[in-house]
Amino acid sequence: MFEEASEVFDNMFKSSFPLTFIVFIPAVLILVSPLPAEAAHEFTVYRMQQYDLQGQPYGTRNAILNTEARTVEAEVLSRRCVIMRLVDFSYERYQKALRQSAGAVVIILPKNMSTMPQDIVQQFMELEPEMLATETVVPVYFALEDDELLSIYTQTLTSSSSQGSSSAAEVLIHTATANGFQMVTSGAQSKAVSDWAITSLEGRLAGTGGEDLPTIVLVAHYDSFGVAPWLSYGADSNGSGVSMLLELARLFSRLYTYKRTHAGYNLLFFVSGGGKFNYQGTKRWLEDNLDHTDSSLLQDNVAFVLCLDTLGNGDNLHLHVSKPPKEGTAQYALLKEMETVASNQYPEVKFSMVHKKINLADDTLAWEHERFGIRRLPAFTLSHLNSHREVQRSSIMDVRSVKLSRNTKLIAESLARVIYNLTEKGAPGDLQIFTEQMQMQEEQLSSVVDWLTAQPRAAQLVDKDSSVVSTLEYHLGRYLKDVRRHYVKADKRDPEFVFYDQLKQTMNAYRVKPAIFDLLLAFCIAAYLGMEPAVHFCLFKQTHFKGKQHSLRSGVANLWAWPTHLTTLNKIEDSVFC
Secondary structure, X not given: OHHHHHXXXXXXXXXXXXXXXXXXXXXXXXXXXXXOOEEEEEEEEEEOOXXXXXXXXXXXXXXXXXXXXXXXXXXXXXXXXXXXXXXXXOHHHHHHHHHOOEOEEEEEEOOOHHHOOHHXXXXXXXHHHHHHOOEEOOOEEEEEOOHHHHHHHHHHHHHHHHHHHOOHHHHHHHHHHOOEEEEEEOOOOOOEOOOOEEEEEEEEEOOOOOOOOOEEEEEEEOOEOOOOHHHOOOHHHHHHHHHHHHHHHHHHHHHOOOHHHOOOOEEEEEEEOOOOOOOHHHHHHHHHHHOOOOOOHHHOOEEEEEEEOOOOOOOEEEEEEOOOOOOOOHHHHHHHHHHHHHHHHOOOOEEEEEEOOOOOOOOOOXXXXXXXXXXXXXXXXXXXOOOOOOHHHHOOOOOOOOOHHHHHHHHHHHHHHHHOOOOOOXXXXXXXXXXXXXXXXXXXXXXXXXXXXXXXOEOOOOOOOOHHHHHHHHHHHHXXXXXXXXXXXXXXXOOOEEEEOOOEEEEEEEEEOOHHHHHHHHHHHHHHHHXXXXXXXXXXXXXHHHHHHHHHHHHHHHHHHHHHHHHHHHHHHHHHHO
């Protein structure tokens, strides 16, 4: 069969040019023509943050994507979907895509962030605030890698790289014959979410011994933040703070159960929402308690407010204050007790106080305690970070919390020494209160952290019906009294914050021929159609010439046969007349 086909093609190419052209060109077009577009891969993508805060837009302002894939190595990125892997990502490459008016950017992340080298993780964490600093019209998505997605990236990289290292003819041929990928999102354009409610929770343990008892307020915001809301798990910021607050509620609820250890302090616990958006939940809670009611623990005798933020890692503890506490106050007592416990029980921990005044000119506050400081309540924030600008507070790479158990016990011991006035009673610095039956439950603390970090907790994703809110409310209800919810919605006329939807979508990568192939295909078809009349004319001329040649040859043969015909006629005549 192959030999016969070879002979057919051999004879065809040996024949005249028009016949070869009319047969060969359609065969080539049929062989190289693309199959109907088919979905090479379908995967979930997570869009970069999009929100407005204090009237200032942040993040990407677009969600629709329908364009051809390229990697950043390609010479031309305009109106292309630029695919990058995290290991190759840099701010310069990201800016190159934006400067060339790329159609979109897709960044491929590893499934397990903890397996990435620390230098790459640190570099990306430092770039996240830069990416969110200003708005961009280019859709920016993140995707978790798998085998199919990596294969798409590899093929796209090969195609993109060849464009910069080959001649123009080679680039044209390679581009026309290579397979490309059309990246298409299934969702609609993003729009502002109306009437979004941020939920906060409070509960309390009432003290004993009088009516005008001092109140200690413990606060932690539960929402997380990162460059992509659906990838923001916030293990350290602030899953650690919420887990510590729940464990402190459990420990002191047990102490307040017994008359002998029921202290003369009211303990007020507040789990705030919207912490990453200028502490909106705390702001509304303060307004409700100080401006819209006549009876509140915050209006009476507040000893201090302790905000818990990013306490899951490190061997440093910093007490951030807007105003240094004065000697003889409850704030000063807590400061000294933390120094005592750290030096006597946990010498590896370096404890210090960090003083920073509230800058009301800034659009956002540095720490949560500043919300209380503005309302003239004594407050501070405890964190293992030295500055509010540390990138660990706002990163999708925040997935680990390894020192939470130790830090929780240190803070519990320090609070107990203040509440029971142990230093003035002569208790030694190495005295441990939470031991034996009262000891901290490390397994439960760890399970709460695991539960919190198993789901993204960005403020745009946690509504009033979220399982995050209901589960936190359940745990608070196990240990505290008068657990209630507080809601805050943005003002419709002058909103302080605006959230947008379409933060999670399905993307399809369709295997297609590049646009240049369509152009070449159209050219070949036009050339073929243009040559067809000329080919028919040549075939007609060739056939007409062969017909005339046949007639001429027949006439000549007849002339040569005429003497034979005469001899035959003479013989017939002789036979008849004789």
